[in-house]
Amino acid sequence: MIMKSSHDALWTRCYERAVPDAPRLVCFPHAGGAASYYRPLALTLAPRIEVLAVQYPGRQDRHREACVEDVHRIADQIVEALPPEDGRDLAFFGHSMGAVIAFEVARRLHDRGGPVPARLFASGRRAPSRHREEGAHLLDDAGLLDEIGALGGTDSRLLEDSELLSVILPVVRSDYRAIETYSHAPGPPLPCPVTAVVGDGDPRATVDEARAWADHCTGDFQLHVLPGGHFYLDAQRDAVVKIITESLCH
Numbered sequence: 001m002i003m004k005s006s007h008d009a010l011w012t013r014c015y016e017r018a019v020p021d022a023p024r025l026v027c028f029p030h031a032g033g034a035a036s037y038y039r040p041l042a043l044t045l046a047p048r049i050e051v052l053a054v055q056y057p058g059r060q061d062r063h064r065e066a067c068v069e070d071v072h073r074i075a076d077q078i079v080e081a082l083p084p085e086d087g088r089d090l091a092f093f094g095h096s097m098g099a100v101i102a103f104e105v106a107r108r109l110h111d112r113g114g115p116v117p118a119r120l121f122a123s124g125r126r127a128p129s130r131h132r133e134e135g136a137h138l139l140d141d142a143g144l145l146d147e148i149g150a151l152g153g154t155d156s157r158l159l160e161d162s163e164l165l166s167v168i169l170p171v172v173r174s175d176y177r178a179i180e181t182y183s184h185a186p187g188p189p190l191p192c193p194v195t196a197v198v199g200d201g202d203p204r205a206t207v208d209e210a211r212a213w214a215d216h217c218t219g220d221f222q223l224h225v226l227p228g229g230h231f232y233l234d235a236q237r238d239a240v241v242k243i244i245t246e247s248l249c250h
Contacts (some may be wrong), residue, residue: 199232
């Protein structure tokens with residue numbers, strides 16, 4: 001069951017409620033991803049931690065809306081949609097593109113003088129200051145399909161269904177355009193702890209690039225390297241759950 005409130009009806013999905021006063025973990029999907037990607041994590045973390053999974057425009061129940069092709073603009077919209085402060089710890093978890101969006105949302109909260117996340121988990125993504133020239137969003141459909149397939153994380157049966165591809169590819173291309181044209185604006189580090197998690201064979205983020213997240217925070221920094229590639233967390237969910245719970249549940 002998906003539960004919604006007036007605050008999260010459009011932007012966040014809650015698949016399982018937690019005990020009262022449990023910390024909340026806002027999860028930001030990868031490029032082409034949707035809120036439902038975090039459903040298994042939400043069910044595993046409950047009832048100790050309540051997951052709010054962000055639903056970007058252009059997918060699933062928001063498929064009639066246009067995708068947002070600018071990381072800064074989507075961060076502006078998400079920060080307005082977060083639930084109001086209620087005394088509970090609020091942490092962020094973002095995978096790949098989602099890590100950058102989570103970082104930009106946290107920056108906006110800090111700039112407004114509001115509470116920053118209790119911890120920012122940056123998964124499968126190099127630090128914002130570590131730039132690479134990438135242009136997958138400029139590839140033709142066949143090239144983009146090869147890119148998606150090489151990273152894993154997408155059921156191969158979906159990549160062979162022409163009807164589904166006609167829905168998926170425009171969303172993936174828009175998200176790739178957003179993250180590949182993202183420009184990090186230098187600024188003060190976040191006054192919150194950061195945990196970077198990366199697969200040891202991730203072609204999109206080396207261990208050194210993940211370690212550079214330490215430059216973006218003044219709080220405690222942790223780095224976890226787990227077996228796997230870009231979507232290491234599909235096979236390493238138990239390890240990710242352990243990292244999250246040990247950080248947020250005291």
